[in-house]
Amino acid sequence: MSASVLCFIYYYEREIYVEAAFLEYMNLVVNFSIIFSIVIWLIGKSVVNNLMEQIIAFLFVLYLFILHLFVTYIYIPYYFTQEYIGNHYINVDQINLIPFKTIVNDLFGTVVAPVTVLQTLGNLFLLLPLAFSLLALNIMTSKRKVAVIVLLTTLFIETFQFVENVLVSGYLYSDGGGRAVDIDDLILNTLGGVIGIFLFVFYQRFFINYNFLRR
Incomplete structure (x- = not known):
């Protein structure tokens, strides 16, 4: 799961700053956990027999994290910091x-x-x-x-x-x-x-x- 570790480091560097509050940490944990759960499920169903397939699996995990970042990312702090008017x-x-x-x-x-x-x-x-x-x-x-x-x-x-x-x-x-x-x-x-x-x-x-x- 080295690809997941790399993605977590990227997510951390992207979301967490020096004076980050609880909401930023919650945002990191929620977004990472969502896609990590999907990664665990998919990789658990995969069959990897050789080096080429190991490379594909590594790239696939990176791809899933990037895909989430671009199309289904949830910025949780927005819903707590912006003014709600209904x-x-x-x-x-x-x-x-x-x-x-x-x-x-x-x-x-x-x-x-x-x-x-x-x-x-x-x-x-x-x-x-x-x-x-x-x-x-x-x-x-x-x-x-x-x-x-x-x-x-x-x-x-x-x-x-x-x-x-x-x-x-x-x-x-x-x-x-x-x-x-x-x-x-x-x-x-x-x-x-x-x-x-x-x-x-x-x-x-x-x-x-x-x-x-x-x-």
Whole structure:
């Protein structure tokens, strides 16, 4: 679990400062514990037979912590330090339910910025490592089930971000939250998972053909 130790050190350096209060420590413990529990469960189901799979497992753990940091991180102190005014609402400006609208605007709109292109690519590759690692580590063997897991994962992420926006909207100056809920993210995440499955197929065939990984 050396990868988990590295991630804990990073989380600690990121969240804890000289005069950190109880809330900062609680934030560290809660966020780390959530993803660490998932890591323990997944790695416990994995089958690691050689050095290559050990490397994949190490990178997979790092990936899970980074994924949490970017898409499902909960900043607990916010809910205790900001002024609560109630009147929760849904910020429709943060929601897109029209397929391919964001993708077309980001890649082919009148103003195409590098950051929007990177964001689109980021969403495409967001769950690719998840699909690849689930198969490469024998956590799951059915490619169809892995595709379903990727779909459910991206649905969870979008739902989580929607709920977070609604919760945050009850606080002063929140502007209805900063998380975008976009059906295009779901499309790109799922497509990335499918790419991850195909990548695993090529990986498996390559190592079998060259006798690097025989199970």
